[in-house]
Amino acid sequence: MKKDIHRYEDIINMPRPVTKKHPQMARQARAIQFAPFAALTGHKERIVEAERLTTQKKELDASQQEIINRKLQQLLRNIDDCPEVTITYFIADLIKTGGKYITITGQVKKVDSCEKRIVLLNGTIVKISDICQIEILSSSNEYNG
Template identity: 50%
Template structure:
């Protein structure tokens, strides 16, 4: 299809109405952006979160014993598996994550477990930890 007959014509301009600014032209499409926000809110409302589980005294003692064993054997960089709670940024609650890696140390000031790959996990958020030295079940 050839447009030779119109390609060099001047753009039509109304003698009665001024040209619309780019901002006003863009504003014509703003209602579609509102629909996207509404869909996002519906998706967010449907996303489930979990409440943080509180360790009882026995579970806390087991966790402390495992952390002490890890400190004793830290030069061996034992492999560990940690289940811990991650607070949700937008809603009440959060979710549980599992991370596997080699134990490096404990940051006692900030109360965090440090893995060899520099991952850090807040000790207060740990629900369960097991390692290659012993199991904490």
């Protein structure tokens, strides 16, 4: 054991060898090599995700549901005119429980009763069960009510 302690005594206090072929790197340059290292990969992303808020889907009462149903019937009667609507609907979050409400304005291309959805001209598809409010914006008196 004592022999191992004295094994490197002859070189331990010698200066670091310097060559012209491989010049010594500056301390700042050496430090930059280790800057991208992240001990907790994904930690920041998880914190951001935990801070992101979601909203619970509201359950509509019977009168609110009746108003939406009446407006859907109006849309069905006037679908050939591609009425313009503003719809507020719920989109479920893919990661967390809950989701968010989105309001979109566009022209209705089709009300699909079988699939229970509204298709807008811009390609947006809204499930009828996710609608919490719908306003018909077309100027015709037939749409208001």
